[in-house]
Amino acid sequence: MKFRGKIIDIACLNHFTRVVTTISKLTKMCVLRLTPDNLFFVLSGKVANGGVSMWCELSQANFFDEYQMEGVSSEDNEICLEVTPENLSRALKTVQNAKAVKVKLTKKHCPCLTIAAELPTLSSVSRVVTHDVPVDVIPRRLWHEFKEPSMPDFDVSIYLPPLKTMKNIVDRMKNLSNFLVIEANLNGEMNLKIETDLVSVTTHFRDLGNPPWGDDASQDGGPSQSRDPESMVEARVDIRRLQQFLVGQQVNPSKAMCNIVHQSVLHLILLHEDMSLQYFIPAVA
Amino acid sequence: MHCIVTGGNVKVLAKAVHSLSRIGDELYVEPQEDGLALRSVNSSRSAYACFLFAPLFFSRYSITSGDNFRCKMAIKLDLISLLLRLLVDTVVHFPPSLDEVTVSVSDERMWVRNHVEEEAEASKAMLTELCLASDEFDHFAAQAHNSVTFCLKELRGLLVFAESTGLPVSMYLDEPGSPVVLSVTDSVLEGNFVLATLSDDPSLRKNSSKGAHTAAPPPPDDFMNDDMDSYLIAMDTSIAPGPSNTGPPPPSLSGDTRSKRPAAVSHKARILIEEAEEEETDDLDRLPNKKFRSLFFGSVLPPSSQLSTQPMTSQEVLASDSEEEN
Numbered sequence: 001m002k003f004r005g006k007i008i009d010i011a012c013l014n015h016f017t018r019v020v021t022t023i024s025k026l027t028k029m030c031v032l033r034l035t036p037d038n039l040f041f042v043l044s045g046k047v048a049n050g051g052v053s054m055w056c057e058l059s060q061a062n063f064f065d066e067y068q069m070e071g072v073s074s075e076d077n078e079i080c081l082e083v084t085p086e087n088l089s090r091a092l093k094t095v096q097n098a099k100a101v102k103v104k105l106t107k108k109h110c111p112c113l114t115i116a117a118e119l120p121t122l123s124s125v126s127r128v129v130t131h132d133v134p135v136d137v138i139p140r141r142l143w144h145e146f147k148e149p150s151m152p153d154f155d156v157s158i159y160l161p162p163l164k165t166m167k168n169i170v171d172r173m174k175n176l177s178n179f180l181v182i183e184a185n186l187n188g189e190m191n192l193k194i195e196t197d198l199v200s201v202t203t204h205f206r207d208l209g210n211p212p213w214g215d216d217a218s219q220d221g222g223p224s225q226s227r228d229p230e231s232m233v234e235a236r237v238d239i240r241r242l243q244q245f246l247v248g249q250q251v252n253p254s255k256a257m258c259n260i261v262h263q264s265v266l267h268l269i270l271l272h273e274d275m276s277l278q279y280f281i282p283a284v285a
Numbered sequence: 286m287h288c289i290v291t292g293g294n295v296k297v298l299a300k301a302v303h304s305l306s307r308i309g310d311e312l313y314v315e316p317q318e319d320g321l322a323l324r325s326v327n328s329s330r331s332a333y334a335c336f337l338f339a340p341l342f343f344s345r346y347s348i349t350s351g352d353n354f355r356c357k358m359a360i361k362l363d364l365i366s367l368l369l370r371l372l373v374d375t376v377v378h379f380p381p382s383l384d385e386v387t388v389s390v391s392d393e394r395m396w397v398r399n400h401v402e403e404e405a406e407a408s409k410a411m412l413t414e415l416c417l418a419s420d421e422f423d424h425f426a427a428q429a430h431n432s433v434t435f436c437l438k439e440l441r442g443l444l445v446f447a448e449s450t451g452l453p454v455s456m457y458l459d460e461p462g463s464p465v466v467l468s469v470t471d472s473v474l475e476g477n478f479v480l481a482t483l484s485d486d487p488s489l490r491k492n493s494s495k496g497a498h499t500a501a502p503p504p505p506d507d508f509m510n511d512d513m514d515s516y517l518i519a520m521d522t523s524i525a526p527g528p529s530n531t532g533p534p535p536p537s538l539s540g541d542t543r544s545k546r547p548a549a550v551s552h553k554a555r556i557l558i559e560e561a562e563e564e565e566t567d568d569l570d571r572l573p574n575k576k577f578r579s580l581f582f583g584s585v586l587p588p589s590s591q592l593s594t595q596p597m598t599s600q601e602v603l604a605s606d607s608e609e610e611n
Contacts, residue, residue: 127416
């Protein structure tokens with residue numbers, strides 16, 4: 001197993017750092033899958049993290065100037081590592097002005113992702129800083145747990161309001177209730193609702209627009225086709241999970257949308273130029 | 286004693302007091318002929334700091350003669366005068382919570398890395414290492430290859446002060462166990478931070494002829510070596526990974542690097558040092574409770590008499606710190 005990547009472009013380094021930092025805000029530990037073309041940060045839904053799962057896909061060519069890997073074997077040309085993204089984020093944040101940053105899979109006292117950066121100095125010799133981030137290699141027999149999630153058979157798909165706005169609202173709602181209902185329809189309308197014994201608060205969004213998935217997305221030629229555009233579907237979720245998702249966003253995505261499977265799951269999707277992030281929050285009763 | 290500080294010096298004085306407060310809870314104020322000395326020591330006696338403000342610092346400085354404490358500083362073999370910016374830039378790579386850092390020097394370079402105990406946490410701790418070339422410093426003179434480990438947190442107090450005043454910082458280090466001293470100086474003040482370092486633990490040495498107790502500075506240009514073969518991971522991934530070799534990497538120091546132990550006192554005087562009792566309390570993870578040389582203060586000499594070669598005479602020994610830390 002070998003992995004070696006090099007980032008030279010400052011903007012790419014900055015962007016990569018922000019992606020990793022976003023991931024670090026979503027979860028303490030996750031799996032990093034390395035393939036010849038992509039990097040994936042994966043969190044599989046487990047009871048321990050409230051059933052939340054995440055799939056973040058990056059195209060390596062958009063970040064790395066050099067990228068070489070050799071997977072476990074030629075049939076399984078992939079590397080799967082369990083990593084604490086906060087360590088990676090911390091390491092990357094300190095080297096934002098580097099001339100070059102290398103990320104390598106190494107074996108120090110344990111398997112590590114080593115981030116090695118050459119920093120500019122006034123002297124003739126570069127300053128070199130290395131961070132060894134310990135990782136765990138995930139054996140092949142567990143790889144099936146970290147496959148790309150399939151697109152759920154959603155009832156409504158809708159673009160999200162500006163994330164910052166959503167975050168401000170969710171922050172305030174969190175003070176009142178632990179659960180939030182997100183409902184939306186095919187008319188571009190979305191409501192965020194909380195309800196307690198004393199008070200209920202609803203925030204209405206209009207004219208958000210619905211992504212044109214068309215017939216490809218829905219299996220049987222579409223529940224979305226026959227659905228009444230005014231009729232709302234909803235998912236009631238733990239508000240902290242939604243807040244965690246919103247808090248972590250560092251970059252404004254090109255597109256932000258969510259799919260709702262009625263009373264089942266909230267599927268959030270962020271699309272950037274060179275990165276996509278999917279976040280699944282299960283609905284609670 | 287009656288001293289008046291005015292103008293921008295008030296801020297300097299405040300910052301000095303602030304940085305001393307990062308060391309210990311009590312401030313010792315001692316008026317002396319050659320200035321006002323402000324000192325602090327931490328409760329475990331592993332860090333000491335002193336600022337001496339010359340009479341010129343004050344708009345008025347009048348003292349009555351009082352008790353004189355005396356202190357002598359440890360021998361320093363190495364002198365590294367750091368650009369402040371360099372030091373600040375170095376420290377930024379390490380997390381704010383980091384306790385201990387190991388500084389290693391060779392002829393041409395300095396390495397700074399976080400120190401991790403070789404226990405359960407070692408296999409999962411993130412290791413950071415920064416390599417600085419000698420020509421990044423104003424002045425760099427290392428006569429021996431040395432590695433010392435001390436508490437980074439206590440250093441940050443000095444950095445905050447030095448950053449606000451823009452003064453260069455000098456670092457003096459010796460072998461493991463001897464204190465490392467960091468100083469800031471200008472015409473009206475002198476500040477010294479004295480930090481204890483981990484001593485050589487014979488059980489940690491891989492080879493009795495080598496002086497450093499941790500891995501010696503790695504060969505230079507390691508970063509430039511792109512040979513992937515040296516980083517191959519040979520693991521059978523069909524079984525769950527187990528912990529790999531978690532022992533500390535063996536020192537790879539080349540050449541004879543036995544540190545010198547001068548028999549005679551040099552131009553700097555010496556602090557009375559006693560071995561701290563080895564405390565077996567596991568919940569105390571801090572530097573002073575390891576096998577360690579703590580600083581004991583017999584007496585405190587004004588820094589200006591550092592050049593004296595007088596041997597120590599009778600000292601007033603403060604009580605040893607064997608109290609538990611919580």
